[in-house]
Amino acid sequence: MSDAPAVPPTPPRIYALANQKGGVGKTTTAINLATALAAVGQKVLLIDLDPQGNASTGLGVGAAERKTGTYEALLGLAPLAEAIVETRIPHLFVAPANVNLAGAELELIDIERREFRLKDALDASDARARWDVILIDCPPSLGLLTLNALVAADAVLAPLQCEFFALEGIGHLVRTVDRIKRGLNPGLHIAGIILTMMDRRNNLAVQVEKDVRAHFGEVAFGTTIPRNVRISEAPSHGLPVLVYDKDCSGSQAYILLAGELLRRRRLGIPASERAAQ
Ligand SMILES: Nc1ncnc2c1ncn2[C@@H]1O[C@H](COP(=O)(O)OP(=O)(O)OP(=O)(O)O)[C@@H](O)[C@H]1O
Numbered sequence: 001m002s003d004a005p006a007v008p009p010t011p012p013r014i015y016a017l018a019n020q021k022g023g024v025g026k027t028t029t030a031i032n033l034a035t036a037l038a039a040v041g042q043k044v045l046l047i048d049l050d051p052q053g054n055a056s057t058g059l060g061v062g063a064a065e066r067k068t069g070t071y072e073a074l075l076g077l078a079p080l081a082e083a084i085v086e087t088r089i090p091h092l093f094v095a096p097a098n099v100n101l102a103g104a105e106l107e108l109i110d111i112e113r114r115e116f117r118l119k120d121a122l123d124a125s126d127a128r129a130r131w132d133v134i135l136i137d138c139p140p141s142l143g144l145l146t147l148n149a150l151v152a153a154d155a156v157l158a159p160l161q162c163e164f165f166a167l168e169g170i171g172h173l174v175r176t177v178d179r180i181k182r183g184l185n186p187g188l189h190i191a192g193i194i195l196t197m198m199d200r201r202n203n204l205a206v207q208v209e210k211d212v213r214a215h216f217g218e219v220a221f222g223t224t225i226p227r228n229v230r231i232s233e234a235p236s237h238g239l240p241v242l243v244y245d246k247d248c249s250g251s252q253a254y255i256l257l258a259g260e261l262l263r264r265r266r267l268g269i270p271a272s273e274r275a276a277q
């Protein structure tokens with residue numbers, strides 16, 4: 001008998017990139033993990049659920065291509081399929097955010113099945129059958145937009161910046177996921193914590209990494225994303241860093257992260273993945 005974990009019957013397909021803390025690398029990770037997965041032949045859809053629209057901009061999707069976006073899909077004004085545009089990266093598609101999305105948190109309040117709007121839109125467009133991986137970029141809050149992402153998703157990927165208060169922030173997300181798991185989405189779990197903007201010369205960052213690994217064990221990805229200026233330059237060119245400078249340390253880290261995610265899906269890591277099935 002081998003000790004290898006049982007392979008989950010259906011590995012997660014829809015991941016929400018969530019952390020209510022702002023500026024921790026959700027969008028950067030969504031763009032570059034999506035690109036790295038597309039580069040190995042996965043058919044990937046990135047759903048931009050942040051009114052800031054940074055994922056759409058960072059993938060070079062201009063205003064003309066955003067007339068129909070995630071707002072229209074959530075409000076039921078257009079099918080999600082109509083919002084989806086091709087990016088210049090083969091196999092990578094995006095459902096962009098347009099300015100209308102800024103009003104959605106309020107407008108959704110009075111709408112029927114307000115927490116299920118994204119799930120319903122994905123189901124209606126047969127998204128699970130059409131894409132190998134779907135990444136949802138969430139805004140920095142735990143409002144109705146993020147709630148829609150957490151209800152639609154199979155699992156959460158939580159980028160975490162190694163700084164003071166990072167653990168408290170993630171604790172809040174863990175409690176939110178538990179609450180949703182008990183009610184709106186029983187299969188939801190945290191598939192991974194991704195340490196971003198890591199600077200190993202910084203003692204505090206190294207200590208926070210140790211604490212995260214001690215507390216979360218295999219839930220934390222082994223791959224860490226280093227602080228790398230090329231990563232922050234790439235979005236202003238409308239390009240993932242993997243295209244902007246594929247050899248820089250940031251690109252190499254996202255390639256490793258994509259490989260680790262695929263391996264974890266295959267093996268059913270973390271264990272909560274197996275329990276969630
Ligand atoms: N590894 C990195 N190295 C250097 N800069 C980075 C790295 N990751 C992200 N950044 C920069 O940090 C800033 C915040 O990143 P990002 O927009 O991905 O965070 P976010 O969590 O999506 O923010 P928000 O909560 O506002 O949506 C951006 O300017 C981005 O370019």
Ligand SMILES: [Mg+2]
Pocket residue numbers: 026027028050054137138139
């Ligand atoms: Mg963002």
